[in-house]
C-alpha cells in the first residue's frame with residue numbers, strides 16, 4: 001500500500017528512501033538508508049538499543065513510524081564523530097573506560113548520554129543513572145558506562161573553558 | 165517476535181471534523197504519538213486499515229499551567245512538556261511523580277498524556293495520578309464539547325466512554341486548594357511471564373485547613389488492581405475532618421486494603437498485593453499531607469507562572 005518517497009534529515013544530511021506507512025524508523029535507518037549503527041533488539045521500547053535523537057530528544061526508533069519522523073532533525077550514532085574523523089569525547093571515553101563489551105547497547109547508550117550532556121553538562125552520578133535508565137546493558141554492569149559518561153562530561157566542559 | 169506490521173493507510177488531516185470523519189470508518193483509529201499503537205500492532209494484537217494522525221490538527225496543542233487557574237493541555241501535548249514544567253511539579257505533584265517514574269524515559273518524548281489515558285491500559289500510571297487530581301476530560305465530536313469527570317471515563321476493561329465519532333480534545337486539572345499536597349507511588353516486581361500482574365500504584369491528594377491541623381478534603385486512588393483505578397470513597401469520607409496525623413493515614417490505608425480485591429494470578433499473591441495496597445495508601449497520604457503542610461499560598465508566587 002501507498003509507497004512514497006520519504007525525506008529524512010539524518011545527521012544534518014537529507015536522505016531519501018522509499019517507505020510505506022507501516023515501516024518503523026529503526027528499519028528505515030538500518031535497511032533503507034544503511035546506517036546500521038542503530039540497533040534493533042526488543043522492538044518493544046524496553047531496552048533502548050534503538051535510541052536515536054529526534055529534535056534533540058531520545059526516542060525509541062523501534063516504536064516510531066518512519067513516516068512521522070520525516071523532515072525532523074534526526075541524529076544517530078554515526079553523526080557523533082566530527083567531520084575530520086575525530087571521535088566524540090563520549091565515544092573516546094567509552095573506549096578509554098572499556099564501557100562496551102558486546103557493543104549491542106552502545107549506540108543507544110551514546111545517544112541517550114549525548115542528550116543528557118546537552119541538557120546537563122555537569123551531571124552527577126545520579127543524573128547519569130537517571131539519564132541512562134531507559135538503556136539496558138547485559139554485559140558491563142553499567143559502572144564503566146557511567147564512569148565513561150562522567151569522564152566525557154568533564155572533558156567536554158574543560159575543552160569549552162579552554163576555548164572560551 | 166513478529167518483525168513486521170501489517171500495511172495500513174496513514175492520513176494526516178488538519179481539522180477535528182476531518183479527523184473524526186476519517187476515524188469513524190470501520191478499521192480506522194486515531195493516532196497520536198503512536199507508542200501504544202505501534203507496539204500493539206507490531207505484536208499483532210490489533211490491526212487497523214487506516215490510522216488517522218491528530219498531530220497536524222489545529223487547536224489541539226494548547227498547554228497552560230497556572231497555580232490558581234489549573235492545568236490544561238490538548239491532545240497533542242507530549243508527556244515531556246508536563247515533565248519540564250515547574251508548576252506541574254509544584255502543584256500537581258502526583259502527576260509529576262507518575263511522569264518522572266515512567267519507564268523508559270524515552271516514552272515522555274514520544275507519547276501524549278491523552279494517548280496514555282485513551283489507551284485505557286489498567287496498569288498505566290498517569291490515569292491513577294489524574295484521578296487523585298480529579299481531572300476533567302473534554303470530549304469533542306467536531307461540533308460541540310462535553311466534559312466528563314475522569315471517574316466516569318473508563319467503562320470497562322480497555323474501554324472508555326468515548327462514543328463513535330468522538331475524541332478527547334483536552335484535559336483540565338483543577339487547581340488544588342491553597343494548603344494542599346499530592347503524591348504518587350508504585351511498587352512493582354519483575355515480570356516472569358507476559359501476563360504477570362506485576363504492579364500496584366497509588367495516588368493521594370490531601371487538603372488541610374489554614375492551621376494545617378485538620379484534613380478538609382482528600383482523594384485516595386489505587387490503580388493497577390482491576391479494569392480501572394479505584395477511588396476509596398470510604399477512606400476519603402473518614403479522612404475529612406480528622407486531625408492530620410499518622411493515625412488517620414494508617415486507618416485510611418486499612419480501609420483501602422480491605423476495600424480493594426486486587427485481581428491476582430495466583431492465590432498466594434493476593435495477600436501480598438493487599439499488603440502493598442496498605443503500604444502504598446499510607447505512604448501517599450502521609451507524603452501528600454507533608455507537602456500540604458510545607459507549602460505556602462500559591463497566590464504569592466502566582467506572578468511567576470508565565
Ligand SMILES: Cc1cc2nc3c(=O)[nH]c(=O)nc-3n(C[C@H](O)[C@H](O)[C@H](O)COP(=O)(O)OP(=O)(O)OC[C@H]3O[C@@H](n4cnc5c(N)ncnc54)[C@H](O)[C@@H]3O)c2cc1C
Pocket residue numbers: 044045046063193194195196197198199200201202203218239243265266267268271274275276277278279280281282283287288289290291326330331332333
Ligand atoms: C515501552 C513502554 C513503556 C511504558 N511505560 C509506562 C509506564 O511506566 N507508566 C505509564 O503510565 N505508561 C507507560 N507507557 C504508556 C505510554 O505513556 C503511552 O503508551 C503513551 O503515552 C500513549 O500516547 P501516544 O500519544 O503514543 O498514543 P497512541 O499510541 O497514538 O494512542 C493510544 C490510544 O489512544 C487513542 N487516542 C490517542 N489520542 C486520542 C484522542 N485525542 N482521543 C481519543 N483517542 C485517542 C488511540 O486511538 C489509541 O487507541 C509505556 C508505553 C510503552 C510503549
Ligand code: FES
Pocket residue numbers: 039040041042043044045046047048049050051060061062063
Ligand atoms: S529495540 Fe527499541 S527499545 Fe529495544
Ligand code: FES
Pocket residue numbers: 099100101102103104105106136137138139140
Ligand atoms: S555491551 Fe553488551 S549489552 Fe551493553
